[in-house]
Amino acid sequence: MKNPIQPPASPRIIRLSEVVTRVGLCRASIYNLIKAGDFPSQIKLGLNSVGWVESEVQTWINSRVQSSRPNQLSQVA
Template sequence: MQAVKQTTQSTYTNTILAETNPHKRLIRLAEVMNLTGLCRATVYHYIKLGGFPAPAKFGKSSLWEYTEIQTWIKQRLQERTHKAS
């Protein structure tokens, strides 16, 4: 029953966001880790240091804006390119 409640809440949250701004999408920690290649501890360590986008809290859930994570990744790639030059 808890899984159904979480799925419903997640679906509701994503629906509201999609209706207000179709370009905004919230993602969970698992997807953040998949996109960045970072482990959970490193994600939260970088947040604490101020070098990673902080999540929005929805109840017990931490959700990140997809575009913020994509921007963070692009910035890391640009830094790498500038260091190589």
């Protein structure tokens, strides 16, 4: 019996408080990195709210881990 093909998961949006918790940087540092083009940009959710695509933030975290450990060949899960 074959496994049914599952559609790709919808992107999950996370808010600033979760981004701060995940990356360990303060709000100002995150916005400075965005301005410098070194962090994923936020997306507008409403008039006064923004969020980040979770997979983009996780990719950024993984790239930071990889760049800090250049001798390791295995990919971060």
